[in-house]
Amino acid sequence: MNKLNLDQEKIVYGRQLAGNIARGVQQHIDAHTTVSVERAALRLLGVDGVDSAGVPLANVVIDVLNQAGLLGRGALYWVVNAVLQLSLTPQQVAQGVADGAIAIARLPVAPEQEIADMAGNLAEAALSRIRYRRREREQLIAELGKGSEPMIYVIVATGNVYEDAVQAQAAARQGADIIAVIRTTGQSLLDYVPYGPTTTGFGGTYATQANFRILREALDEVGQEIGRYIYLTNYCSGLCMPEIAAMGAVERLDVMLNDSMYGVIFRDINMKRTFVDQYFSRLINGYAGIIINTGEDNYLTTADAVESAHTVLASELINEQFAFLCGMKPDQLGLGHAFEIDPQVPNGFLYELAQAQLVREVFPDCPIKYMPPTKYMTGNIFRGHVQDTLFNVCSVMSGQSIHLLGMLTEAIHTPLIQDRFLSIQAAKYVFNNMRDLAGEISFRPDGFIRGRAVQVLDEAVALLERIDEVGLMQALANGWFAEIKRAPDGGKGLGGVIRREAGYLNPFIPLMLQGGESR
Amino acid sequence: MNKLNLDQEKIVYGRQLAGNIARGVQQHIDAHTTVSVERAALRLLGVDGVDSAGVPLANVVIDVLNQAGLLGRGALYWVVNAVLQLSLTPQQVAQGVADGAIAIARLPVAPEQEIADMAGNLAEAALSRIRYRRREREQLIAELGKGSEPMIYVIVATGNVYEDAVQAQAAARQGADIIAVIRTTGQSLLDYVPYGPTTTGFGGTYATQANFRILREALDEVGQEIGRYIYLTNYCSGLCMPEIAAMGAVERLDVMLNDSMYGVIFRDINMKRTFVDQYFSRLINGYAGIIINTGEDNYLTTADAVESAHTVLASELINEQFAFLCGMKPDQLGLGHAFEIDPQVPNGFLYELAQAQLVREVFPDCPIKYMPPTKYMTGNIFRGHVQDTLFNVCSVMSGQSIHLLGMLTEAIHTPLIQDRFLSIQAAKYVFNNMRDLAGEISFRPDGFIRGRAVQVLDEAVALLERIDEVGLMQALANGWFAEIKRAPDGGKGLGGVIRREAGYLNPFIPLMLQGGESR
Amino acid sequence: MNVDLTKILPYGDTLGDGIVQLSFTLPVALSGAAKEAARQLAAGMGLEEAAVVHAEAISDRFSFYVVYAKCRQGVDLTRVVVSEANTTVLAKAEVDEFIRQRLGRKLNVLGACIESDAHTVGIDAIMNMKGFNGHKGLESYHEINAINMGAQVACEELIRKAYEHQADAILISQVVTQKNIHVTNLTKLADMLEAEGLRDKVLLVVGGPRISHELAKELGYDAGFGPNTYAEHVASFLVQELKEKLAEQNGGPLN
């Protein structure tokens, strides 16, 4: 695995800088909560369903508390108090609030310790459910096995959960190892999570708990049939990151798109909001044994892949540190990486290979999320299939582990069943045909590939130095990632950020920091 | 170029064996002529056209001489005698023979030396025409340049020479460097060369002198337009190899499919015939500065590419020695090589790469004819395009020079214009994208690739030892190449082999052995 | 090769052969009957000599086909009418000159990806300084005041901004087209502008990889631009339309 002979001290130094940067933001995180974090905590306690107007009960309760200015103590403080006062379940409390039967803010308040104890018990019970699902995954994998690396990751995106299930099963039968159910355009900006099975998405299907369940069942079924555990992926980003993490943990998703900054940069979500949300969502993902996928690949859709390669590496190091602060382990970090160099660039493949090898060596224990060409794909599906083939070649040559399949129709539509079929077939052919190529070749010590890798590492560390100086929020304001500028107080969702008060109650945080591994 | 660290002495030893083997056959060659050799000699003297029944005049004359049992002295002896006796040109003599006006066998015979002198003069004049075309090619290349390596070689095969010309020009404009006009099925077994422009081939177009000229003009025209000399290829094999060589030399073809054994193995042409024919045809091709393509790639359509890899190398070494005996230079030898491993074979690419690198190192000065997958192509054109892509990758990774493009529709039809377009586009993308990859990588000294190359070399040398023992004709009879057995006296065309008599006259042979380079 | 322009047919390797390639999936298991059904589907398209050259199981419920066939019904190219926004592409200087001369003030151009669409690369390519493929964007035009609102802009917000900046032109980008979401979004905006009485006061232009001028017109837009559009195309269209508008206002052609 050590082909580039990188300066290990430089890597250590880069990590230190990234650690400083993340800890700088962590102060803000530790001082705040958000409506979505609080809704997620309720969901973890089992609050589910919608009111008569279709508003999720979690939203109803949090809106009531927020309007009353009570969220600074944490929603659990109030809800658990109601549980104690009324001898109801959290779900019954939420229902009561929605019905107008319970005036949650005006109930008598139990002694602090009593509330905390009860909250702790409820949280522990909730977490034991998540640990159960985690062990279930581990057992199924032990029993059935899973795909061999590079694991083949495909998307389904029909917009209809039932059609998605059909396609997901077909894909697994063809050889896919990981199925991502793409989310409808626009959901990330909704400040609530839609409810129930859905059939009307655009470019993807709504992420709802019912949809997660339907797809989990479909994949468990096909996994048994073909004797391979199939991973299920969804999107844990946008204004509801923490809630989606909660839903995913309970429904045994295996992979979540979950970045510390993607929503800020690509969805214009307020950064103060996202930083707090990403923390709680990653605590959950980490605890549930879910692999997260970060979003650096997206930077290269707006910035140039050759010029901005170092921004990807710098961001990966920051994302890693944020994840470590949530107790995540390296093997849960699918860091975003992409094959986005203009196909006209002479020796473009050498640049790609250098970058792919570089991330493998800087993050030897992380399953890089290795992303295909998208930006330079065109309506010429035949040429596109060739671009995807070189991507497949680069993956196997650099020993990647999570391999998102490119689709020949990338520039046209979300994948048709035959697009996915052809792409899986192509990838399997390449992987089998070149299986041990990586072990056969080495790179010229004074060659282009090594030189390029060293250059990108140097530039990334230099960028981290600059970010460390100004702080991450200012770096985002400067447009240092993806060439997109975001103001610290701009974007959507800032209203949902609440300063924690003394006595803020959220037992999930300390409990989850202990880790969800089998004890 | 030296990545495999091969045992150079073993290679030298293999060449010695191949030399012995070729010289063994050369005794037979030097003792015989064939109807086609004699017709070719006439054609070189300018005999052209057909009689009223459409039979080529060269055939008419040779048939007359052969029926009279006179060919043992060489056709030129009789025709030049007629030239002297009647003060006619060779063409006029032939015409007279066809008309019945000249009884060539019954003319008075001039003194031997006089005939030989006149024949020598006529031959020298004919060869000066060929040298002129050769210099013309050299000048055009000096002026316009030619494609960079790997040179992109595509076929046109509409069956209609005018349509071929349109497609050939379109291909050159897209980036093809070499255009091969595939020959109609069945022509190789005709014991005459059809005449005039033709529009009715099946799976290819008749090789005729007029067709050669039409295509040469079309390619010269487009070459001027795009500023790149475009090579023209045709098929110099079958029962009329020598004649086609003569036609190609005069019409300035640049590349000829021209193997010492292909006709024997794949067309069931008698081996005694083919060995003599290939000699004279290669003398011409060598003299005209034409690159020949040998046919070892075909072996892997009937035999298995993994098991029989060494037969390809052994045959290449033999083909090389036969070519040297005709005065050809290494840079004229496009030795046949193919990417024909079953795509299901794990690490198939490593086998292919080992073989591709092996031939580059055993024949460092030869422009290997690097052939795409054909046998394992299917009607799945998308998968086929991927197979071709790995082939393109292997080519650029092993530094090939003449690169026959694979077509995604290989298993379906001769190429449509869009097939060729897509394939050229794909190859150019891969070559540009991976341009300097070969220089960046080296192979593990104790790895699979090197081990496989050494094994193939060892097996090839062992096979050459066995062939050296039994002789090449017996080896063919044993089915040691392509798993096809051919008896020394079986197959088509044996009747056209004639033992040379004392005084056999063919001034072309000694003259051409002097070489056609600019003096 | 003499091509009959009144009856253009696909070309495989011989003029007039009509060869086309098709591929599709059938929602049934692979079988002899399914393969024959695939052939009949192609035949049902009026294609002749349809040959199913490949048939493969995708799963036990789907099968994939590759077909080659011959199309006999040509198209009369001499009668094809292409609907394109405008023909003369002006140089940047000409555009600026025109605005300076005739309008006497900067042209206010507002751009956005509306509603759920967050694909800004296209509108950025048209509007931002940097432009695309070496073609500078509208921001680089001296006489254009280009305001790019970016991604996922609600129609309401866009209209507010249009009032605020007295927009002369509104440029919309729509990239996501699944289930015709772009049609829904574009119709919504057109209706809202109409309702606000703004529609006649602005030039309304839409672009995106699946947008054609024809579609734009159908949806009530002044122009539509597809792939490979650059700022100069849009700018040229805007000033040429403006010219006509000004001419109408003055009751006759201006120059």
Next chain:
Amino acid sequence: MNVDLTKILPYGDTLGDGIVQLSFTLPVALSGAAKEAARQLAAGMGLEEAAVVHAEAISDRFSFYVVYAKCRQGVDLTRVVVSEANTTVLAKAEVDEFIRQRLGRKLNVLGACIESDAHTVGIDAIMNMKGFNGHKGLESYHEINAINMGAQVACEELIRKAYEHQADAILISQVVTQKNIHVTNLTKLADMLEAEGLRDKVLLVVGGPRISHELAKELGYDAGFGPNTYAEHVASFLVQELKEKLAEQNGGPLN
């Protein structure tokens, strides 16, 4: 997913969407009009919402198109009749047993690639000992006398051999199909056998990658076999036909 078998439509990502992919070349330069012509060509096939998703110049005289469109005319799968040579595939032992029992002598089977065709891999796969993909060839059948004449066998020569060996069955391979050369060759052979009065005395079978049973029947052959045929398919067909023949000769079914 409830598929209506009486109206099977192509499936893209939603049941009934009818999506098909097409590609073809037009023998004209790329232009807006040519692109529109490409769309109209697809529309002329009865396809709806035809979108030309890619248009590219091949040269100044040719242009290439990729189209996606929706097919609305389905096929009634329940009414599709497949023409296939025979259905029951017998084991080698059964075949041998039958010949031994009913014929009482070896079955003489002659095979060849006729006329200009030199592609022997297919006929070898059927006839030679080694077979194909692990399926042994006819040579390996104890009760079959398999004579493989190889490549480019003239019809005259084949007929001579048929007399010589008293062939019960003749197997022909035809791989090259350009300009329908296979039809020409196959017709020639059938006519010659007819003229010789041999046609009724032999079972005449043809195979190749583009051969269907339907085409074979049309050309007067007893059966046709396409891709993925193995020796057992042919052998089974031969003995089953033989059974019927013998039955006819004896005026009734034999067992």
